[in-house]
Every structure is written in structure tokens, then in C-alpha cells.
Amino acid sequence: MDIQLKRGLLDVCVLASIKDEDSYGYKIIKDMKPYLELSESTLYTILKRLENAKMLTVRTAEHEGRLRKYYHITEPGLKRIEEFKEDWKEIMAVYRFISKEDNVNE
Amino acid sequence: MDIQLKRGLLDVCVLASIKDEDSYGYKIIKDMKPYLELSESTLYTILKRLENAKMLTVRTAEHEGRLRKYYHITEPGLKRIEEFKEDWKEIMAVYRFISKEDNVNE
DNA sequence: GTGATATACATCGTATCACGAGGTATTATA
DNA sequence: TATAATACCTCGTGATACGATGTATATCAC
Numbered sequence: 001m002d003i004q005l006k007r008g009l010l011d012v013c014v015l016a017s018i019k020d021e022d023s024y025g026y027k028i029i030k031d032m033k034p035y036l037e038l039s040e041s042t043l044y045t046i047l048k049r050l051e052n053a054k055m056l057t058v059r060t061a062e063h064e065g066r067l068r069k070y071y072h073i074t075e076p077g078l079k080r081i082e083e084f085k086e087d088w089k090e091i092m093a094v095y096r097f098i099s100k101e102d103n104v105n106e
Numbered sequence: 107m108d109i110q111l112k113r114g115l116l117d118v119c120v121l122a123s124i125k126d127e128d129s130y131g132y133k134i135i136k137d138m139k140p141y142l143e144l145s146e147s148t149l150y151t152i153l154k155r156l157e158n159a160k161m162l163t164v165r166t167a168e169h170e171g172r173l174r175k176y177y178h179i180t181e182p183g184l185k186r187i188e189e190f191k192e193d194w195k196e197i198m199a200v201y202r203f204i205s206k207e208d209n210v211n212e
Numbered sequence: 213g214t215g216a217t218a219t220a221c222a223t224c225g226t227a228t229c230a231c232g233a234g235g236t237a238t239t240a241t242a
Numbered sequence: 243t244a245t246a247a248t249a250c251c252t253c254g255t256g257a258t259a260c261g262a263t264g265t266a267t268a269t270c271a272c
Contacts, residue, residue, distance in 0.1 A: 007113050036200055046230090084108070130220080147222085
């Protein structure tokens with residue numbers, strides 16, 4: 001997918017990944033993979049940004065000898081997802097503008 | 107609309123604006139306005155980028171004493187629009203991932 | 213006739229951001 | 243005992259949207 005298109009989806013997609021259940025870095029990447037692929041460096045940048053924006057909180061827990069950082073969505077994070085859904089109506093209008101054909105049979 | 111979301115749409119939207127008929131800067135902004143608002147500085151940056159990528163060609167013509175630069179879409183430009191439509195299938199999958207509800211009644 | 217608005221183009225600096233390259237450490241597996 | 247998988251993190255770079263700013267002409271209101 002075009003990298004510019006990804007930009008608008010990444011943050012919200014990460015939030016969606018932790019919406020139903022707290023998750024951690026490695027798992028988020030695997031869960032998102034069928035929809036959007038992202039590198040670790042990208043993910044940790046995003047997680048840091050979302051934490052700074054108070055859209056999620058972090059807690060560290062040990063799991064089988066390794067430390068994991070679990071991310072939990074907050075109210076502002078949930079709101080961010082809702083805002084995305086609002087934006088979607090505009091996006092669809094843009095899509096129709098872009099994909100409209102001169103030939104009505106197409 | 108979220109600026110990151112716009113990023114993925116701007117280039118293709120500009121191409122769509124000149125797809126059916128050659129157009130010029132000021133008109134492109136007005137045509138796009140109902141769908142995506144963009145500033146002049148943004149548009150001219152985009153037009154330059156698309157020209158460098160050979161997705162459009164430029165010709166200068168005089169119109170009522172003022173010079174206008176008319177932009178004409180090329181084959182690669184049309185192909186870019188088709189690629190966007192291909193990407194759209196993935197985008198829709200991402201959208202469904204983001205907007206899915208736990209509660210099936212919602 | 214003059215000031216404001218619309219038309220029309222352009223450049224520069226800044227802030228944001230995705231990502232590759234690289235790093236550390238442990239556990240599981242071949 | 244090496245390799246892969248798990249799990250985290252940082253830094254530098256390139257791409258890019260946009261505000262600020264600049265130039266110039268045409269039109270219109272007062």
C-alpha cells in the first residue's frame with residue numbers, strides 16, 4: 001500500500017488493536033499484519049506518540065522471564081477511533097470523486 | 107479531516123481533478139474544495155512533484171491578460187489513479203478492522 | 213481614483229512522521 | 243551450539259503539508 005495512505009491509518013489501527021484487550025508490541029504487529037504491515041521501529045514510535053497524547057497507558061509485566069509492556073486504551077484513545085469513523089464519511093466522498101468514471105457503464 | 111489521512115489522498119485527488127479536462131492551479135483548488143481543502147503552497151508543491159514524476163505535463167497559456175499554467179494528465183498519472191483504486195480494497199479491510207464493534211447490535 | 217477582493221503563480225522554513233539500520237537480551241528449537 | 247523467535251529501544255534520513263510571505267493583474271465597490 002502507498003506509504004502516504006498508510007500514514008492516516010496507522011495510529012488508529014494501533015489503537016484498534018488494543019481496544020478490546022490490552023496488548024503489547026510484538027502482538028500488535030502480528031495482529032495488524034493482515035491489514036497493515038509495519039516495522040518495529042515504526043510501532044514503537046507510534047506507541048510513544050500515543051502515550052504522550054494520553055490515548056493509551058502502559059504497564060510493564062513479566063511474562064515467562066521476559067518483560068512485556070502492555071498497552072491499555074484510554075477515553076481519548078477511544079474518542080480518536082470515533083473521530084476516525086467521522087472522518088470516514090469525508091474519505092468516502094473523496095474516494096467517489098477520485099474514482100468516478102466519465103463512462104457511466106463502467 | 108485529519109492531516110495524515112489527507113496525505114494519502116491529495117496527490118490522487120489532484121490527478122482526478124485534471125483527469126477529464128486540463129485545469130490550472132486556482133481551479134483545481136476550487137474543484138477540490140468540497141472534498142479536500144488544500145492551500146496554494148501545498149498544491150504547487152504537489153503539482154511540481156507530479157510533474158517530476160511525469161504524471162502530468164504543463165503548458166502555459168494566456169487568459170485575459172494573465173498567464174495560466176494548464177496541467178494535463180499522462181498515462182502514468184492515469185495509472186496512479188488505478189493503483190489508488192487497487193489500494194482501496196486494502197483500505198476498506200483496514201477500515202473494517204478499525205471500526206468493528208464488540209457489540210454486534212451496534 | 214483608490215482601496216479591497218479575486219485571480220494566479222511561486223518559494224522558504226518548520227514540524228511531523230515512517231522506516232531502515234542498528235542495538236540489547238532472553239527463550240525455544242533444530 | 244547456533245539460529246530463530248520473542249521483546250524491547252534509538253538514531254538519522256527523507257518525504258511532505260502548510261503557514262508565511264512575495265509578485266502581479268483584473269475587477270468591483272465606494
